[in-house]
Amino acid sequence: MEFLFILLPVFGIFAIGFIGQKTLKFDIPNLSKLTLYLMSPFLAFNTFYTNPLTMDYFYLAIYIFVLCLSLILLVSVISFLLGYNVQDRYRCALILASAFMNNGNYGTPVVLLVFGAAGLDIAVVLMVLQQLAMSTIGIYFAAKGSKDANGMKTVMTRVVRMPIAYGALLGLILQLLHIPLPSALMTCVKLVGDAAIPTIMIVLGMQLAVISFRRIELDKVGIALVLKLLIAPFIAFGLTLILPVDEMTKQIMILLAAMPTAANTTLMAVQFDTKPDLVSSTTFISTVLSIITLPIVLYFLHPVF
Secondary structure, eight states, X not given: OHHHHHHHHHHHHHHHHXXXXXXXXXXXXXXXXXXXXXXXXXXXXXXXXXXXXXXXXXXXXXXXXXXXXXXXXXXXXXXXXXTGGGSHHHHHHHHHHHSOBOTTTTXXXXXXXXXXXXXXXXXXXXXXXXXXXXXXXXXXXXXHTSTTOOHHHHHHHHHHHOSHXXXXXXXXXXXXXXXXXXXXXXXXXXXXHHHHHHHHHHXXXXXXXXXXXXXXXXXXXXXXXXXXXXXXXXXXXXXXXTSOOOHXXXXXXXXXXXXXXXXXXXXXXXXXXXXXXXXHHHHHHHHXXXXXXXXXXXXXXXXXX
C-alpha cells in the first residue's frame, strides 16, 4: 500500500499535464525547450555541487554507464535484425526509451521506503550519475535521431550546445575546489532546479494528451518495455556479481535498474523530434506496468517488504 502512495503523486502530475493540454492547448516544444535549456542545468549544477564525491562514485559510475551501454548495444542489435537501422530515428528513440531509468522522482522515494536513510544516500549518488549519462549519451542519441540530423558534425554541434552537462561540470568543479557560494544564490539555484522535475513530468502528461493511441507502434514499444523492465534488472544483477560493493548497494542497483523509463527522455525526444510518441508512450506504459513489476523485483530482493 505504501508503494502505491509513492506512485499517486507521479500519476497526479502526469494528469495535470494531460488535462492542461486537453483544455488549454499549450505549445509543447517551447515548454520542452524551457525545461531542457533553462531549468535542467540548474538541477544538474545543484546535484553535482551538493553531493560529496566518494570512492563509491567510481563503482556506481561503472554500473550506470555499463548498464546504459549494454542496453544501447542490445537495441542496436535488435534494430539491425529487424531492419530499423534503415531509419535510424527508430533506433535512437528505442535507446531513449530503454537505456535510461527513472531513478530520481520515482526511484529515490522507493529506495527510501525500502532501505531507509542509508539507502537514500546511495540512490542520490546514482541519480547524479544517471543525470550525467542522460545529459551526454542521452542528448547525443536524441540529436542523432532528429529528422534534420545531417551527419555527425550536426549531431555533435547540438550536443555541445546543450547546457545540462555544463551545469553538472561547473557544480563538480566548484565542489572539488571547495568554493562556497552565497546562500541567496544557492536558494535561487535550488528553486529553479527543483521546479525542473515536476515540469518535466507535466510536459510528459501534455505529450500523452496529443498521442493518438491508435497509431502507437506496439511492436517497438513492446521491445522497449521488455528491455527496460525485464532485461535491465538482469544486466544489473550480473554487474553486482563483479563490482566490489556491499549487499545493500547491490540490491539498490538491481531495484533502480527495474525502474520505468526516465521522464527526461520524453523531453529530449520532443525537443529533437525523435519519435516523441514512441518515447512518451513507452515512458507512460512502463510507469503503469511498474506497479506490477517492481513489487515482484522487491519480493526477490527484499522479501520482508
